Amino acid sequence: MANNDTNIDQYRRRFLERSTAVLAAGVIAPGVFLHTVANARPADEAVTSKVRWGMLVDSGKCKTGCDKCVKACEVENGLTRTGRPEIDAQWIRKVTLKNKQTGHTTSLPMLCQHCAEPPCVDVCPTGASFKRADGIVLVDKHICIGCRYCMMACPYKARSFIHEDITDQKAHAPRGKGTVESCTFCVHRVDKGQSPACVSACDEGAMVFGDMNDPQSEISQRLREVQSMEIRGDLGLNLGVRYQGI
Amino acid sequence: MPGVRIMMRVAVLLFLVTPVWAGTPVPEIPKGKGQQCVEDTAMMRTNHMEFILHQRDDTMHRGIRTKKHSLKECIECHAVKGDDGMPVSVESPKHFCSVCHRYAAVSIDCFQCHNSKPEIKLTGDRNGQ
Numbered sequence: 001m002a003n004n005d006t007n008i009d010q011y012r013r014r015f016l017e018r019s020t021a022v023l024a025a026g027v028i029a030p031g032v033f034l035h036t037v038a039n040a041r042p043a044d045e046a047v048t049s050k051v052r053w054g055m056l057v058d059s060g061k062c063k064t065g066c067d068k069c070v071k072a073c074e075v076e077n078g079l080t081r082t083g084r085p086e087i088d089a090q091w092i093r094k095v096t097l098k099n100k101q102t103g104h105t106t107s108l109p110m111l112c113q114h115c116a117e118p119p120c121v122d123v124c125p126t127g128a129s130f131k132r133a134d135g136i137v138l139v140d141k142h143i144c145i146g147c148r149y150c151m152m153a154c155p156y157k158a159r160s161f162i163h164e165d166i167t168d169q170k171a172h173a174p175r176g177k178g179t180v181e182s183c184t185f186c187v188h189r190v191d192k193g194q195s196p197a198c199v200s201a202c203d204e205g206a207m208v209f210g211d212m213n214d215p216q217s218e219i220s221q222r223l224r225e226v227q228s229m230e231i232r233g234d235l236g237l238n239l240g241v242r243y244q245g246i
Numbered sequence: 247m248p249g250v251r252i253m254m255r256v257a258v259l260l261f262l263v264t265p266v267w268a269g270t271p272v273p274e275i276p277k278g279k280g281q282q283c284v285e286d287t288a289m290m291r292t293n294h295m296e297f298i299l300h301q302r303d304d305t306m307h308r309g310i311r312t313k314k315h316s317l318k319e320c321i322e323c324h325a326v327k328g329d330d331g332m333p334v335s336v337e338s339p340k341h342f343c344s345v346c347h348r349y350a351a352v353s354i355d356c357f358q359c360h361n362s363k364p365e366i367k368l369t370g371d372r373n374g375q
Contacts, residue, residue, distance in 0.1 A: 041309070043311045043312050043313075044310055044312045045310070046304075046308035046309060046310055047309035130307065132307065132308075132309060133308075134309070138306070141359055142306070165358075166359075167361075168361060168363070169360065169361045170361070171321070171360075171361055171364075171365045174359040174361070176358040176359030177358065178358075187309070188311075191309050
């Protein structure tokens with residue numbers, strides 16, 4: 001009898017060991033698979049809503065007076081100066097917040113928030129303003145008529161209108177007079193599995209970019225661990241850019 | 247725009263017919279890199295705008311970045327060098343696109359936003375304003 005029991009125990013142990021291994025593989029494998037898809041999507045494959053690109057900005061690490069992200073954006077996307085700053089395109093800018101009572105200042109980069117419910121898309125009369133399946137909000141300049149409704153609708157002043165002729169654009173970032181444009185999350189880099197230029201340029205490590213739908217991604221883990229917020233979260237737009245420490 | 251398409255087809259037809267008429271000026275089409283274009287030459291002459299249009303929507307909206315019908319690749323292969331050895335822009339009558347489009351009087355607005363020259367390392371003020 002005792003011998004019989006031992007046999008059963010051994011059998012149970014083996015069964016449990018095997019099933020745990022199978023379970024573990026089942027749990028890890030989809031994560032690994034998702035990660036691979038997110039980083040190296042083949043060029044002939046369309047984007048899907050399985051991925052949602054997002055960014056977390058740690059304002060505690062963002063230095064006042066540092067504008068490396070802004071400079072990197074200008075170089076990457078070929079944003080040139082017209083000589084009249086008031087009409088220059090701004091895809092990302094540095095903003096300083098000051099608490100009037102305490103005098104405490106916070107510095108942070110402000111860019112298109114890549115809303116899940118983008119007001120710019122809602123108001124666009126031609127369908128030029130659109131959200132890609134992976135959450136990146138873009139302007140299709142082939143369809144844009146330059147009416148600038150989106151600029152009025154955007155709560156973050158993220159969009160710019162191009163007033164003058166542009167030449168020698170970057171091949172990956174076509175831009176021209178009479179259309180509206182904004183941060184593309186460096187979509188051409190993201191499609192190659194790279195991070196946006198601003199994120200790569202930030203030496204302070206204040207910006208994290210990744211797939212918010214992948215629980216294993218760095219951004220998802222950080223969002224789980226730290227307290228973050230959406231600017232004008234009261235609008236319920238479900239933003240792709242989150243801020244920590246404001 | 248079917249009107250433009252018809253005009254293009256007429257223009258293409260003219261290319262094919264014109265050598266018969268002696269003395270009629272025909273555009274001298276610059277040769278691209280490599281042996282063969284991504285499609286048959288006659289096919290490209292008639293349908294290049296359709297290919298580019300299709301690719302444009304695929305890339306813009308669906309993130310498909312295949313090179314076959316991409317405008318960027320057209321520009322790379324069909325770059326024409328000017329007297330200074332640098333690729334010329336669409337403003338020049340020597341530019342691959344300009345050669346036919348000027349001849350056929352079909353204006354294109356691709357290059358209001360897209361660069362008509364292949365990407366090279368640029369220095370200084372790139373705005374040209």
